[in-house]
Structure formats: structure tokens, C-alpha cells
Amino acid sequence: MRKLCVAVLAVFSLALTQSALAAGNAAAGKTKSAACAGCHGPDGNSANPLWPKLAGQDAQYLAKQLHDFKTGKRKDPMMAPFAMGLSEQDxxxxxxxxxxxxxxxxAAQADAEGVKLGQHLYRGGNAKSGVSACMSCHGPSGHGIPPRFPRVSGQQAAYTEKQMLAFKSGQRNNDNEIMTRIAFRMSEAEIKAVSQYMAGLH
Ligand code: HEC
Ligand code: HEC
Structure with missing residues (x-):
């Protein structure tokens, strides 16, 4: 019974978050995204390895991140100013x-050993240090499970590595303690390997 209550509550709070988010209009969004193109690319495929690709990412995840930058829950001196002026509808x-x-x-950029380690972590986690398999939330191909778990496949490896290190140190902590707990248990070598592996997933 208690389990059932928890499950019902979880579904209910998810429904609440979803209805709290405005429905987006992609055509209007294209016009409004002109200011973003310089860094993220006109179609959301950035060229700089430290600037994330936004193309194909789950819309609710993107809106949540923009919201978090605006409120200061997620910090980045380069990105935050661009979220400040956006309304919920924008x-x-x-x-x-x-x-x-x-x-x-x-493309996966690691050497063969690195790809092997990255693949191992992504698919099976690390039982010894208590790291869950990334695949269980981000999907076997890294496409994510909308609306809660973002896409990680094809992302810039340097950006992903920077995020994992930021989760590990707690510098990025807008994740309801899901990613911070996982990254905390990972070594820097593991973080590098899995970031490079995910870049090659598609
Ligand atoms: C001057 C460069 C720059 C501009 C212009 C810019 N961004 Fe960013 N953006 C960044 C950087 C750098 C990051 C990564 C921050 C970090 O490392 O946490 C980022 C991160 C993001 C993220 C988080 C992506 C993820 O996978 O979590 C979103 C969403 C985003 N930007 C949307 C936008 C939108 C929308 C605009 C235009 C209104 C915009 N950005 C303009 C540099 C920029
Ligand atoms: C229990 C579910 C779960 C597992 C397991 C998990 N993640 Fe995540 N991950 C999340 C959630 C939820 C977010 C979104 C956090 C937010 O809202 O900012 C996320 C975000 C991320 C991001 C940020 C994406 C971006 O665009 O900035 C990266 C990178 C990431 N995860 C990598 C991993 C890796 C690598 C593993 C395995 C070692 C892993 N995740 C395992 C749930 C999970």
C-alpha cells in the first residue's frame, strides 16, 4: 500500500510539473533563437566542444535548464545572461x-581501452563503487527517456566531461541529487572515458 502511494504521488507530481510548463511553438522559437545561434549553431549543433548541442534534446529538459539558469539554480557566466531575458513562453x-x-x-574520441571502459560503465555501471548503469536512465542508445532523462548521445565529449566534473564537485546541483550522487562515486578517468563513449552513441 505504501509503495502504491509513493508511485501515485510520483506520477501526480510529474503531471504537475508537466502542466506547469507552457506548450512551445517551434516556429516562434526559431525566430527567438537567433541570439543563441552564435554559440549553439543555428540548428542547435554547436561547433565548440564546450558548448552543448541542443538539437534533438528533449524540449522539457531544455526548458528546465533555461529556467534553472534564469533563477540561478544552474550557474554559468557565459550562458546565464542569455536566459535572463526569456519568459516562460520564450x-x-x-x-x-x-x-x-x-x-x-x-564520434567516440577515446583510444580502444577508453572506449571499452566507457562502454562498460555506460552499460553496466561499476558495482564496486556503486555507480548505476547510465543506460538505465539515458537509454541504450543515449536518446534519453523524456521528459525526465535527457539525451546524451552525440553530445560534445568535452562538454559532457565538464558537466560530470561539475556534478562530482557539486558545482552543478540542479539535478535533484541524481547525477551528483552518481558522479561523486566516479573517478576522473571513468568520467573521461564515459563522456567520450557517449559522444559516439547515436
Ligand atoms: C556566448 C555563448 C552562448 C550563447 C549566445 C548562448 N549559450 Fe547556451 N550555453 C552556453 C554554454 C557555454 C553552455 C554550457 C554551460 C555549462 O558548462 O554548464 C550553455 C548551455 C545551454 C543549455 C543547457 C544544455 C544542456 O544540455 O544542459 C541550454 C538549454 C542553452 N544553453 C540554451 C541557450 C539558448 C536558448 C540561448 C539563446 C537564448 C543560448 N543558450 C545562448 C553558451 C551560450
Ligand atoms: C537514475 C537515473 C540516472 C542515471 C542512472 C544516470 N543519469 Fe545522468 N541524468 C539523470 C537526470 C535526471 C539528469 C537531468 C538533471 C537535470 O535536470 O539537470 C541527468 C543528466 C545527465 C547529464 C547532463 C546532460 C546535459 O546535457 O547537460 C549527463 C552528462 C549525464 N546525466 C550523464 C550520465 C552518466 C555518464 C551516467 C552513468 C555513469 C548517468 N548519467 C546515469 C538521470 C540519471
Missing amino acids: MADIAAYFAGQKTSPG
Whole structure:
């Protein structure tokens, strides 16, 4: 009975968050995204390895991140100013636009050993240190499970590595303690390997 209550509550709170987010208009979002193109690319495929690709990312995840940058829950001196002026409707529209774009393919950049370690962590976790398999939330191909678990496939490896290190140190902590707890248990070598492996997933 208690389990059932928890499950019902979880579904209920998820429904609440979803209805709290405005519905996005991708056409309006395309116009509003002009200011983002310089860093994230006109279609959301950034060229700089430290600037994330937004193309094909789940719209609700994108809107949540913009919201978190605006409120200061997620910090970045380069990105935050661009979220400040956005209304909830702007965020929803821009998120809908980028979510509808195609992610450009990435490539795993690690050497054979690194790819093996990255693959092992992604698919099976690390039982010794208590790290869960990334696949269980981000999906076997890294496409994520909308709306809660973002896409990680094809993402810039340097960006992913920076996020994992930020989760590990607690510098990024807008994740309801899900990623911070996982990254805390990972070594820097494991973080590098899994970041490079995920860049090659598609
Ligand atoms: C001057 C460069 C720059 C501009 C312009 C810019 N961004 Fe960013 N953006 C960044 C950087 C750098 C990050 C990564 C921050 C970090 O490392 O945490 C980022 C992160 C993001 C993220 C989080 C992605 C993720 O996977 O978690 C979203 C969403 C985003 N930007 C949307 C936008 C939107 C929408 C605009 C336009 C209104 C915009 N950005 C303009 C540099 C920029
Ligand atoms: C229990 C579910 C769960 C597991 C297991 C999990 N993640 Fe996550 N991950 C999340 C959630 C939820 C978020 C979104 C956090 C937020 O809202 O900011 C996330 C976000 C991320 C991000 C940030 C994406 C971006 O665009 O900035 C990266 C990178 C990431 N996870 C990598 C991993 C790796 C690597 C593993 C395995 C070692 C892993 N995750 C395991 C739930 C999970």
C-alpha cells in the first residue's frame, strides 16, 4: 500500500510539473533563437566542444535548464545572461524549436581501452563503487527517456566531461541529487572515458 502511494504521488507530481510548463511553438522559437545561434549553431549543433548541442534534446529538459539558469539554480557566466531575458513562453518556444532539430553525429574520441571502459560503465555501471548503469536512465542508445532523462548521445565529449566534473564537485546541483550522487562515486578517468563513449552513441 505504501509503495502504491509513493508511485501515485510520483506520477501526480510529474503531471504537475508537466502542466506547469507552457506548450512551445517551434516556429516562434526559431525566430527567438537567433541570439543563441552564435554559440549553439543555428540548428542547435554547436561547433565548440564546450558548448552543448541542443538539437534533438528533449524540449522539457531544455526548458528546465533555461529556467534553472534564469533563477540561478544552474550557474554559468557565459550562458546565464542569455536566459535572463526569456519568459516562460520564450523558453517553451525555443525548446520546441531545438528539440525538433536533428543532432549531428558525434564520434567516440577515446583510444580502444577508453572506449571499452566507457562502454562498460555506460552499460553496466561499476558495482564496486556503486555507480548505476547510465543506460538505465539515458537509454541504450543515449536518446534519453523524456521528459525526465535527457539525451546524451552525440553530445560534445568535452562538454559532457565538464558537466560530470561539475556534478562530482557539486558545482552543478540542479539535478535533484541524481547525477551528483552518481558522479561523486566516479573517478576522473571513468568520467573521461564515459563522456567520450557517449559522444559516439547515436
Ligand atoms: C556566448 C555563448 C552562448 C550563447 C549566445 C548562448 N549559450 Fe547556451 N550555453 C552556453 C554554454 C557555454 C553552455 C554550457 C554551460 C555549462 O558548462 O554548464 C550553455 C548551455 C545551454 C543549455 C543547457 C544544455 C544542456 O544540455 O544542459 C541550454 C538549454 C542553452 N544553453 C540554451 C541557450 C539558448 C536558448 C540561448 C539563446 C537564448 C543560448 N543558450 C545562448 C553558451 C551560450
Ligand atoms: C537514475 C537515473 C540516472 C542515471 C542512472 C544516470 N543519469 Fe545522468 N541524468 C539523470 C537526470 C535526471 C539528469 C537531468 C538533471 C537535470 O535536470 O539537470 C541527468 C543528466 C545527465 C547529464 C547532463 C546532460 C546535459 O546535457 O547537460 C549527463 C552528462 C549525464 N546525466 C550523464 C550520465 C552518466 C555518464 C551516467 C552513468 C555513469 C548517468 N548519467 C546515469 C538521470 C540519471
